[in-house]
Amino acid sequence: EAGVAQSPRYKIIEKRQSVAFWCNPISGHATLYWYQQILGQGPKLLIQFQNNGVVDDSQLPKDRFSAERLKGVDSTLKIQPAKLEDSAVYLCASSLVWGGDEQYFGPGTRLTVT
Amino acid sequence: QQPVQSPQAVILREGEDAVINCSSSKALYSVHWYRQKHGEAPVFLMILLKGGEQKGHDKISASFNEKKQQSSLYLTASQLSYSGTYFCGTEGGGTSYGKLTFGQGTILTVHP
Numbered sequence: 001e002a003g004v005a006q007s008p009r010y011k012i013i014e015k016r017q018s019v020a021f022w023c024n025p026i027s028g029h030a031t032l033y034w035y036q037q038i039l040g041q042g043p044k045l046l047i048q049f050q051n052n053g054v055v056d057d058s059q060l061p062k063d064r065f066s067a068e069r070l071k072g073v074d075s076t077l078k079i080q081p082a083k084l085e086d087s088a089v090y091l092c093a094s095s096l097v098w099g100g101d102e103q104y105f106g107p108g109t110r111l112t113v114t
Numbered sequence: 115q116q117p118v119q120s121p122q123a124v125i126l127r128e129g130e131d132a133v134i135n136c137s138s139s140k141a142l143y144s145v146h147w148y149r150q151k152h153g154e155a156p157v158f159l160m161i162l163l164k165g166g167e168q169k170g171h172d173k174i175s176a177s178f179n180e181k182k183q184q185s186s187l188y189l190t191a192s193q194l195s196y197s198g199t200y201f202c203g204t205e206g207g208g209t210s211y212g213k214l215t216f217g218q219g220t221i222l223t224v225h226p
Binding site: 004 | 146203205216
């Protein structure tokens with residue numbers, strides 16, 4: 001079974017530029033998550049989708065971050081404009097069902113904002 | 115609210131045992147445990163659900179005290195491959211159902 005795919009793996013941008021990350025979850029997984037992991041900390045949930053609907057985005061900085069999940073499969077996370085404090089690893093995860101289920105993480109995208 | 119993990123770091127020799135604790139201030143529906151190696155994605159180890167159900171790897175054991183909102187991960191006869199950062203993720207009920215809040219992590223180092 002293929003795992004969660006993410007691209008790109010690394011990205012370096014200057015502040016105020018925009019960037020987009022792509023995620024392809026495990027086939028059949030209805031729930032998709034985007035996490036931000038700052039160095040030395042645990043992952044922080046940014047947004048959660050159930051199929052193509054947003055379940056929770058309470059911790060997403062909506063003035064600069066946006067995300068969508070078209071057709072309930074792939075998802076993209078965008079930052080515009082980026083700030084220095086956005087430097088982090090952005091992890092995508094998926095689970096078969098919503099709630100009480102193991103989450104499978106992708107390899108992440110390491111973003112450096114200079 | 116972020117769960118609190120203890121200890122922050124553990125150093126072991128191969129074959130020794132370790133316990134990692136996770137404590138929350140809110141009522142929990144489930145506790146998840148993950149291990150992350152440097153530069154890699156977190157890997158699922160175990161989930162403990164309210165009511166006693168557990169799902170996870172056979173070689174990993176853990177407990178969940180629902181009344182105290184605490185969980186412990188037991189690593190016995192440690193191997194070099196156990197090295198990494200261990201995170202607990204807590205899931206509440208109600209509006210917190212389906213949302214994981216991760217602790218700050220416990221760094222485990224196993225030496226030969």
